Amino acid sequence: MMRVRTTASAVSKGTEALVHTGRVPTRIAELMRAPHQLGDFPFPVSYGYLAVGVVDEGPAEWLGTRVFGLLPHHSHHLVTPDDVEPIPEAISDHRALLAGAAETGLNILWQSPPRYGDRVAIIGAGMIGTATALLASHLRLERLEIIDTNPERRALLTGLGLTALAPEDAGDDCDIVIHTSGNESGLARALEITGDDGTVVEASWYGETSPTVALGADFHARRLSIVASQVGQVPAGHRARRTRSQRLRAALSALHDDRFDALITGTSRWQDLPQLMDELSSDTTTAAETLCHVFDYEEGT
Template identity: 40%
Template structure:
């Protein structure tokens, strides 16, 4: 009998601003590469929405490239960084791994770039790994410690995961702030208090801003106590931001510090590298409560017709893509 040939490898491409299609693509092999059959990937709404609309500043086209991106931000581009799959051959055959790879049915990457998934973490939840890695880095940058009073402005997936981590530090008080009151239930599941911007407490030791809006940053400034630190974890793309630096900002001697997952905090860098950080982020996903952050699921074949609406829906947290080639 003749073995059935494998179906062609397919990937989601953004062909121009606000337009996508699935294209057949070659698998690019290399030394010490492994082939992975994708089980799930996920949409990172904040960043992918900016890429989808062509809003990545030209000055950042190199720095904002995803690890295995093809094409560039002037289109066409294959973009994404959260894939979970099964190794198909070699010494790691059968292993379930996470990779910073775009939305594609199968792919080949260097073995060191495929991070083993702890058996305690289901593959369907492991798609949160890139977001958890960002949240972990934010927590490091913020210097959250026992007894801290932490306010998080923006209840998206990164803000929620950051709240989840902070709330598990002994003695912390964590409040998530969002314009959508329906996020209160999610905050409670994660061990956090909740409020809307008009009722935000004004004495936080540290404030973490993740909403990528000028109004959210103003709320963060209002929430900060005397000599507190505001961690700006949003990425605005080519949007300009209005920052209210009068009155309270000066009177309270506040600091605004950026956090970006592309760099490891200086005080952690001597002991941590990117692989170790990502591995730890995956391990932190063992808690079933984090399934609450999966706000929807779409079959890969249906992704082009739904991609734009998923990105535009403000209720989207982590939207999971499932693949039928498994």
């Protein structure tokens, strides 16, 4: 065992807001547990899975190593070496927190891999959608569009060199559409712009919400496929050749792209976590503007 002193943690807004408001379906509660979760859904529960820190007790070869782990919002953690991954030297603590988003994006792209020259759209430019877009931008695609209703978010994406459009302006006849908005209207638009025999990768998690899906029009008539992507398992196409640890290392390596820094949209002291979770779980300006919010941990507190 070794001890990690947390230097920063981050909120995965979509999932953690569902947990914070007690909307994890009972039937899948065990499947949705975070790796180092304390307690059981709905409450009381200690949750979270984006944390970085420094090993301050343990094997000599690990002492002083900066690490990322799927760990909750705690000041310290007792872990094994298998629970964490060293952070590359060139990547800051704050950017390293996005390893979870990059890992999810990588999992999405592995789920139904785009091919050379494909037309791909990503609907929903939250933390996961934007991270997936940054990864996909390195592929040789004919077209990559990120679709979002928020003009400020589209401006941010344009500044990162991505093509960002309003839903009504999205190109159609897509080979793959990745849906990450968590909104049924986004899923409906995904079905409309997917080309015949194309695939919608559903990466949103709705918790106890039951979205209405318009399957009477495009879905059957144009022979579309909807496939689920969930980061808890490596997709079947890669599972025999990639472990979860290898996937996380690949995600950390992807963070050498400096554009990921733009996903950090706010920072607070760790003591402000309860109030911030209330804001992120409601219809507030903070919730609308947040991609990844970071909590800093002062040494010795």
